[in-house]
Amino acid sequence: MKFDFRTAVNSDLPDAQKPWTAFPEYNFVGGHNDADSLPIDEITAACNSVLLREGKTLATYSLESGPQGYLPLREFLVNKLDKYAAMQCEVENILLTSGSLQAIDLINAALLKPGDTVIIEASNYGGVITRLNQLNVNMVSVPVDECGMCTEALEETLDQLTSQGITPGYIYTIPTVHNPTGSIMSVARREHLLALAIKHDIAIFEDECYADLVWSGTRPPALYAMDSTARVIHIGSFSKTIAPALRVGYLVADWSLMGYLLALKTDAGSGALEQMLLAEYCTAKFDQHVTQLNKNLQVKLNTLTNAIDREFGSTAEYHSPPGGIFLWVKLPSVINTSTLSEVAAAEGVAINPGNEWSLQPDSTQHLRLCFANPSIDAIDEGVTKLAAICHREFGLPLRGHNQPRDT
């Protein structure tokens, strides 16, 4: 008789996944990037060069750089974080991870236990919400607007928690190109956030995964850069600037935390070839690549907003973001985006429903559209199709192509 793993597994596991089939035809979900922007000839040349020079070191775990990852890539990051985010850090403060998701998991494993409380922005990265739910951690949310986390509201929240005797495990924030709203936190709010964290003696978890994707080419100093108390844990990624499938992220933190994170990172190192490739390529080409990538992404964003304006008209509200790879859209309250996303998925249009990316009461009116990966044509056609599905299911939008829709 066949062994039954369904009865053998732990009872508190997440639901089993179904076999993967293929990407949807109109794929507006996931942090995939623009394939045409990937400079594959230059990446191949960089790979060649580093492999022929020092490929033999792949025979040792972690090359000759130790468990924090390939030293030349950490050296590149020291320079890059100084240049773009005004951060002063040393290679000893950097841990290379298997995507920034591993960094998130390590930080959570070190700092949180079931029943703990954390503060997060009310609209937020779905992956973080899922993880914190899985860990049975209480999320206290603070509103976010076009200037980032509302720190006046944070101040009230912290005072309330203090009066209840609760000290949050950390304040999690995505200050630069917030996910999903795309907002960039003002410097004044960064200062206020830091002052509050110091007053209440709380760690800050700063997620800057998208911070290089700013149309203007400049970003504010990171919270890590503005802090003199070593309380900011900073994470970033090469997924958004180079390629997500490489799975290389990084974490920057004081050594009083790093030693514990290394003890928790029991995978004998993250992928070294990818770290070698990124060091070789980025040291020479990062700046020019990201400049071009941002131009290409902005064209796609414009395609998306033009299509939405044309197909949804006043039915869709959004702030065109100053960077990133996603648009956060609000629809009228008669539309439930969870239902919309299910129906649309069955017809080849994948979108993120707002309730997976927000703790706000109006989350079911929101949806997140990722625009980096689909082609210009797919963006245009996908939005057209989404509007038609939305009209069929909810009676809105009333007009499309500047003409009334059939009812």
Next chain:
Amino acid sequence: MKFDFRTAVNSDLPDAQKPWTAFPEYNFVGGHNDADSLPIDEITAACNSVLLREGKTLATYSLESGPQGYLPLREFLVNKLDKYAAMQCEVENILLTSGSLQAIDLINAALLKPGDTVIIEASNYGGVITRLNQLNVNMVSVPVDECGMCTEALEETLDQLTSQGITPGYIYTIPTVHNPTGSIMSVARREHLLALAIKHDIAIFEDECYADLVWSGTRPPALYAMDSTARVIHIGSFSKTIAPALRVGYLVADWSLMGYLLALKTDAGSGALEQMLLAEYCTAKFDQHVTQLNKNLQVKLNTLTNAIDREFGSTAEYHSPPGGIFLWVKLPSVINTSTLSEVAAAEGVAINPGNEWSLQPDSTQHLRLCFANPSIDAIDEGVTKLAAICHREFGLPLRGHNQPRDT
């Protein structure tokens, strides 16, 4: 004032690690491989070829293969596992992981909770012992000899556990090139083990990380291949055959388990470039590479045993293994290998003390010496130095170079 992460982290964390410095001069620890055997020109050519052909797919998470990993590498494994281990499996049964360590962590997360019991071989992979201790899982050990796990003893153990109302979460075994003893389990014992697992309705966790490193070039059928009840979870790795720093392992299991493992694998995929490289290289060259690698490893083993015979004489007992990258050595009871390893480490000779690799009472008489990574000269010099240290600390071995040592 500086934030103090030491008081902020959870109280039950493993000890914080210290900063890495460098590899020891005589490095007999870790699963590092033979750098000279790494065919870097061919690997570079394979990397070139796959990147130029399909590198653009790196812009999407998991390429176009879904969360189980790059399809051509899973196809290679289907053929390789059939050819070498008589396993019949489909690409749907294979999950590519970040080293086999991630596979171990996923299996443990799915099947074990604190207080559970598992059965393991009494001498064992240190990483598994550490993980099971960390999970607060009870390890019930079964002796292992030159024919692998002693299944007569297993039968008694299972009967005892049954009489106590305990059903183990799994039986963990390293049947082919056991770590650390190097033994290969006989087919008769494999049959007996399977019959016992079926009788008691227990899953088997088969770790075949070293199974390709057999001097004879042939290995027995995997337990997975001999089982018709879908109870065997099989793991393997490219760390030992190609390069450990790549961090690519794999897991083979029935889909009734796979869906849960995918839900637990929250890293958005393992490194894709490395999977692409391995598929490209291994499909063309795996057989000839492993044949040559085994020849080179056997030369290193012979160097090691010659040096031990010369420097330790009858003080050291060992069985020369039929494959692998390590030698399990027993010393007289006056020698404590934990002390020896500490003293030797301070003098540049790194060895694994037996108590980290065995639950046996005589574990402190044992040590594990990994021979794949150090050069021929380093093996010879390192053993000479180790014997001198051992004599200085414990008065044994009495003779070296076939002459009495100074006392």
